[in-house]
Amino acid sequence: MIEKLQIIQQRFDEVSDLIIQPDIIVDQKRYVQLNKEYKDLKILTEKGEQYKTLLSNIAEAEEIISDASDAEMVEMAKMQLEEAKESLPELEEDIKFLLIPKDPEDAKNIVVEIRAGTGGDEASIFAGDLYRMYSKFCQDKGWNVSLVDSSEGTAGGFKEIIFEASGEDCYGVMKFESGVHRVQRVPQTETQGRVHTSAATVMVLPEAEEFDVEINMNDVRVDYFCSSGPGGQSVNTTYSAVRLTHEPTGIVAQCQDQKSQHKNKDKALKVLRSRLYEMELAKKLEADSQKRNSLVSSGDRSAKIRTYNYPQGRVTDHRIGLTLYDLQNIINGDVHKLIDELQLYQNTEKLKEAGEVF
Numbered sequence: 537m538i539e540k541l542q543i544i545q546q547r548f549d550e551v552s553d554l555i556i557q558p559d560i561i562v563d564q565k566r567y568v569q570l571n572k573e574y575k576d577l578k579i580l581t582e583k584g585e586q587y588k589t590l591l592s593n594i595a596e597a598e599e600i601i602s603d604a605s606d607a608e609m610v611e612m613a614k615m616q617l618e619e620a621k622e623s624l625p626e627l628e629e630d631i632k633f634l635l636i637p638k639d640p641e642d643a644k645n646i647v648v649e650i651r652a653g654t655g656g657d658e659a660s661i662f663a664g665d666l667y668r669m670y671s672k673f674c675q676d677k678g679w680n681v682s683l684v685d686s687s688e689g690t691a692g693g694f695k696e697i698i699f700e701a702s703g704e705d706c707y708g709v710m711k712f713e714s715g716v717h718r719v720q721r722v723p724q725t726e727t728q729g730r731v732h733t734s735a736a737t738v739m740v741l742p743e744a745e746e747f748d749v750e751i752n753m754n755d756v757r758v759d760y761f762c763s764s765g766p767g768g769q770s771v772n773t774t775y776s777a778v779r780l781t782h783e784p785t786g787i788v789a790q791c792q793d794q795k796s797q798h799k800n801k802d803k804a805l806k807v808l809r810s811r812l813y814e815m816e817l818a819k820k821l822e823a824d825s826q827k828r829n830s831l832v833s834s835g836d837r838s839a840k841i842r843t844y845n846y847p848q849g850r851v852t853d854h855r856i857g858l859t860l861y862d863l864q865n866i867i868n869g870d871v872h873k874l875i876d877e878l879q880l881y882q883n884t885e886k887l888k889e890a891g892e893v894f
Contacts, residue, residue, distance in 0.1 A: 642708030655734025660689025672869025679703030721846030744813035763792035
């Protein structure tokens with residue numbers, strides 16, 4: 537491991553030098569990549585320094601104990617040795633995990649799309665519940681949340697809602713939420729008190745930068761229309777809403793949240809770029825999942841991933857067989873309990889794969 541840490545230190549010194557070079561600063565794509573690598577390497581080099589200090593403390597304590605000339609010093613050395621040996625395994629595990637190559641997508645901001653599935657009005661209400669759950673979770677993380685587009689359900693909630701979130705490691709945290717979410721509860725419209733099952737689909741897309749996906753605007757049809765829903769006269773009577781259609785793929789993105797046509801076009805373009813990028817990413821994920829056979833990172837958007845059962849107050853994640861009897865807190869934004877377990881599962885799988893390297 538010491539050899540690996542020396543290589544990391546050399547690369548860190550190299551990247552530290554590169555990010556202050558004028559020609560690198562001018563090349564935005566290269567600069568962003570190197571800046572991200574610098575941050576990751578900095579964490580590793582700091583852990584590496586802790587590791588070397590710990591090994592040095594162990595060697596020093598062992599030397600004092602073997603010398604045995606000063607009883608008081610030996611006693612202190614024994615305590616130091618015990619303390620260092622206790623800290624060593626955890627620090628080694630941390631370093632092993634940090635040495636596993638990170639998914640470059642993890643640091644990206646996200647576009648989240650929630651659509652009502654089977655279940656009529658109840659599915660729309662559930663899609664609204666999921667939107668509130670994720671909004672609260674994102675705000676608790678200190679991320680910025682911005683609405684892109686929505687279509688309200690007839691009895692409340694949303695037939696479809698799209699929002700952006702920006703902050704640290706958004707995609708890395710939220711990527712496990714893609715899939716079909718199922719709810720089992722007595723709908724507000726049900727007079728007999730029977731439990732119904734409804735569903736909503738969540739898609740989490742990494743937000744693509746301009747240099748990730750180049751869109752030829754000659755391939756994009758732009759339509760302007762009047763916004764619907766809340767916003768007053770200025771929104772509803774002007775052609776501020778924008779719909780973009782990427783003709784080669786048929787992918788459509790629209791935004792009607794802003795009063796400015798220009799801002800709506802920018803937001804819709806961001807969603808279009810992210811959807812095109814996600815198409816390529818989905819192919820990669822499919823290839824990776826076949827190779828890795830990982831349930832969590834399969835990227836299968838049609839997979840039923842989670843059930844929210846109201847009568848029993850439980851939430852079950854079917855990918856890792858986890859059931860938590862804390863539905864009310866989870867639906868109120870405390871979804872990190874599930875996300876933490878999913879991340880832990882994936883990290884454990886990664887460590888198993890990388891086991892033979894260390």
